[in-house]
Amino acid sequence: MRAIQVKEFGGPEVLVPADLPDPVPGPGEVLIEVSFVDTIFVETQIRAGGVRDHFTVTPPYVPGGGVSGTVAALGPDVPGEWLGRRVASFVQGGYASRAVAATDALTVVPDTLDLLPAAALVHDGVTATGLVELTSVTSADRVLILGASGGMGTLLVQLAARARGAHVVALARGAEKLALVRELGASAAVDLTAADWPSRARAALGGAADVVLDGVGGEPGATAFALTADGGRFSAHGAPTGGFATVDTQEAHRRDVRLLGIADVQFPAPDIQRLRAHASQEAAAGRLRPVVGAVFPLEEASAAHAAVEGRHLTGKVVLRV
């Protein structure tokens, strides 16, 4: 099969095409003929060798975890009805033309949803739907979203503003991204590069935020913690700045702010299935729009990673196999 390997830790150029043996589905597993693979920000950080404390993978390895495609072969004990089904799943080594997954990890893609948006939802649909659930967003809430123009952020804006009816203030960078997040339902969009973004965000919120969804971390995340209302919820689940937001836990306790972090979005398997199925059904019904900023051929995975790191694109970067 065709695949992309990380041959050593480094820049996007270390992603190189390779011919590898087809994976063989074991008991309870299927072989997926992959159509699309998502890219997620942390894959660029793992490839660069920057997060080795948390991810133990060593080169050479095939990156990628979220695929959509068609079931092409069955392992022992798998019911024949799976053959030919359009599915989406987490897998190991997804930057490849074939991958295996256990049947209980498969999401059947609704008939009216294309495999491209289905791939865009494999990770982001789970995390975004789960985050809105975990933080119990309601129409009474003022919600501040950092990293709103990214793959997950664009879903969070829609889920908080449209599905839950919250007053959403979205933080993004540049006119095009600000316009997009407004179009997706944010009541206001504030440019994170403006020195006075905290006061602009506070004005747009009409005070402090009941819920902060921080997908960028670092200094902006720490500043956003100060914008969280007493009794509010603060989720530090993102670190494209290089680190998760560090907050004073004693202050959080004193102000009765509920803190959530990356561990809270590592959902158990049954929840993953439920959340992905829900996101897929919402997208199939036209109520949730996965924003795909660019599609690269699998062989150009290095260009895809460069695009994610270059921060020029909005939404999700997906690979076409």
Ligand SMILES: NC(=O)c1ccc[n+]([C@@H]2O[C@H](COP(=O)([O-])OP(=O)(O)OC[C@H]3O[C@@H](n4cnc5c(N)ncnc54)[C@H](OP(=O)(O)O)[C@@H]3O)[C@@H](O)[C@H]2O)c1
């Ligand atoms: N996707 C998931 O399911 C998932 C699950 C758990 C955790 N996370 C974490 O959530 C974060 C976002 O993930 P994603 O998949 O949505 O990534 P993404 O689609 O690549 O989006 C990244 C977002 O972060 C912003 N950003 C990038 N570098 C930045 C910087 N230096 N300073 C401020 N903002 C920056 C980007 O905004 P600009 O375009 O304006 O730069 C963009 O909105 C990542 O840290 C990821 O590890 C994601």
